[in-house]
Amino acid sequence: MKHFTHPLVLGAAALLLSSCIREEALNAECDITGFDAAWLQAKKDAGYPLTGAPNVQNDRVSHYVLAGTDRSALDPSFVLTPGASIYLGDGTGRTPGNGVVRDFSTPQTYTVVSEDGAWSKQYEVSFPYLFPIEDCAFEHFTLDSEGKYYVYYEVAPDGARQNYWDSGNSGYLFCGMAKTPEEFPTVTEPVGYRGNGVRLETLSTGDFGKRVNMPIAAGNLFIGEFNSAQAMLFPRQATKFGLQLVAGEPLYLSGWYKYTAGPEYRDIEGNVLTDRRDTADIYAVLYECDPAKFKALDGDEVLTSERIVSLARIDKPGEPQEWTFFREPFRPMNGKTFDEARLAQNGYAIAIVATSSRQGAYFEGAVGSVLYVDELHIEWKDTGDGSEEETEDTL
Amino acid sequence: MKQLTHTLRRTAALLLAAAVAVPALRAEESPKNGIDNLLKAALHGWHVKLSAGFNLGGTSPLPLPREIRGIDSYNPTMCVSIEGAVQKRFDDSPWGMLIGVRLETKGMKTDATVKDYHMEMTERDGGYMEGAFTGHVKTKVRNTYLTFPVLATYAVGDRWTVSAGPYVAWMYDGDFSGAAYDGYLRHGDPTGPRADVSEATYDFSDDLRKFQWGVQAGAEWKAYKHLSVYANLEWGINSIFPADFGGVTFDMYPIYANVGFSYLF
Numbered sequence: 288m289k290h291f292t293h294p295l296v297l298g299a300a301a302l303l304l305s306s307c308i309r310e311e312a313l314n315a316e317c318d319i320t321g322f323d324a325a326w327l328q329a330k331k332d333a334g335y336p337l338t339g340a341p342n343v344q345n346d347r348v349s350h351y352v353l354a355g356t357d358r359s360a361l362d363p364s365f366v367l368t369p370g371a372s373i374y375l376g377d378g379t380g381r382t383p384g385n386g387v388v389r390d391f392s393t394p395q396t397y398t399v400v401s402e403d404g405a406w407s408k409q410y411e412v413s414f415p416y417l418f419p420i421e422d423c424a425f426e427h428f429t430l431d432s433e434g435k436y437y438v439y440y441e442v443a444p445d446g447a448r449q450n451y452w453d454s455g456n457s458g459y460l461f462c463g464m465a466k467t468p469e470e471f472p473t474v475t476e477p478v479g480y481r482g483n484g485v486r487l488e489t490l491s492t493g494d495f496g497k498r499v500n501m502p503i504a505a506g507n508l509f510i511g512e513f514n515s516a517q518a519m520l521f522p523r524q525a526t527k528f529g530l531q532l533v534a535g536e537p538l539y540l541s542g543w544y545k546y547t548a549g550p551e552y553r554d555i556e557g558n559v560l561t562d563r564r565d566t567a568d569i570y571a572v573l574y575e576c577d578p579a580k581f582k583a584l585d586g587d588e589v590l591t592s593e594r595i596v597s598l599a600r601i602d603k604p605g606e607p608q609e610w611t612f613f614r615e616p617f618r619p620m621n622g623k624t625f626d627e628a629r630l631a632q633n634g635y636a637i638a639i640v641a642t643s644s645r646q647g648a649y650f651e652g653a654v655g656s657v658l659y660v661d662e663l664h665i666e667w668k669d670t671g672d673g674s675e676e677e678t679e680d681t682l
Numbered sequence: 683m684k685q686l687t688h689t690l691r692r693t694a695a696l697l698l699a700a701a702v703a704v705p706a707l708r709a710e711e712s713p714k715n716g717i718d719n720l721l722k723a724a725l726h727g728w729h730v731k732l733s734a735g736f737n738l739g740g741t742s743p744l745p746l747p748r749e750i751r752g753i754d755s756y757n758p759t760m761c762v763s764i765e766g767a768v769q770k771r772f773d774d775s776p777w778g779m780l781i782g783v784r785l786e787t788k789g790m791k792t793d794a795t796v797k798d799y800h801m802e803m804t805e806r807d808g809g810y811m812e813g814a815f816t817g818h819v820k821t822k823v824r825n826t827y828l829t830f831p832v833l834a835t836y837a838v839g840d841r842w843t844v845s846a847g848p849y850v851a852w853m854y855d856g857d858f859s860g861a862a863y864d865g866y867l868r869h870g871d872p873t874g875p876r877a878d879v880s881e882a883t884y885d886f887s888d889d890l891r892k893f894q895w896g897v898q899a900g901a902e903w904k905a906y907k908h909l910s911v912y913a914n915l916e917w918g919i920n921s922i923f924p925a926d927f928g929g930v931t932f933d934m935y936p937i938y939a940n941v942g943f944s945y946l947f
Binding site: 407458499 | 805
């Protein structure tokens, strides 16, 4: 027996196997992993008004700039997957793309080709303006670049597409449960309160979700960014709530919703908690940020951070089966008051959040809970002329 | 409990071997009627052998695909084999043959580093995902087979016998499971959305093929009149997964050395 476990024997066996390891293949990935830090720093040092944080998605890279900034001659540099190359446009001209001056008044296309040359990916790179948010009617939606799930956006006064909204759909993709865009947790409801609305449903993530200890996915939609790459490791930290879309002091969050809780409320282990019933959550949170070093509130701190200035939330949304109007005031938190001087420095961010399971971020809730939301609206102080009227109108 | 089941199964295999052995012995004792004579003729020169040994090896793709960048650890685990066989040496010839039945476990544990390792997951509840994983993969294989070797033997001098031939095997208990950990998955292909993974377990036990066949070759050295030691190489010819199975995209073959001792009646 002894000789079978002798280290020499194991070593020999391992050596035998290792000797069969073949030459490493060239990298097949072709990502823009981020803006070149030196380029970003140089722009900031030169006083170029980049705001917020870079947003790096699988096929899109953007960085907000203050509205009105000249974007006609920018020369961004990017960090790529090792060995990959970046070209202008669709890459057919093989014109190297890093550091080339282009007119970003409209988004520009780049193509990244992998080291092994077998794979390539087109990126849309943009420097969008930030415009304060006001009405969210959910009429603007499309499918993601692979056509798998719904994504929502707003249209800026200049006609540009503003990707303010994100959801957990890009994470749900990985559990493989959804075969069509309609089977994702966050989908468009064609019969909203007015025009289209959104339908958020808490869904099971199936066997795969169970094995990574994420048994459910609540339908959600929020202003901010969902980093699906990090979602399996740090699901709450991967959710970045809020952008610098603040027009003034927010007074009310209003909108229309209806809700049905799923039949069985379960904890993360899958135990049915018979004394619990699922609850929807709709809120807006205003918080302080450092304009020079924007850091969004993540899922762990979005309702508890000391940076929160005020919060508008439906405490007990209940289960209205018909479209129901709500109008919640922003209630001060942490003893903070709104400061116009801070606003002038772009030092506030706001998030609007809707989810079909209030504890969904902790993977607690009832599969089958459905929240419909439409016509969300932020009433800003001093801009209330039109909004007050609309409120009465919708009532 | 599982250990007990294994012991019971092994006992059953021993009994099976004995059942083969008994008529062979009796035939030599009492040749009374025609049937016995026929048996005697048929069994003339057959000898019964019981063997016990260990399997040491791997269940592996051949050659290792380029996606496997390193084997970080390998553990052959404790894999036992018990065999009952009848063998016969043809008259005036070094040649002979052997027919056996062997209860054996072929297993291992490995930890490998992989890059762009294609994987496909089909869940019982309908979940389906395909992608490329870069990171670490732990694999545990533990398959128990009832194996039937049919070998040609060749005696070299008084003490050495070499043998070679095919075997067929029926897998009645299989475990192929593990985890992908500390890495990331690209959805679909290397350009797809990325998800970092701390650990995702997998279990392909139910997808294992029941039927296996292969070839074996080896040598036996007679240490005493009744006792010999042996070493065989068993090389699986068909993949442990069916061709249409996408969870592991390359064919995997059980390749094991079987070493042990035999008792010759």
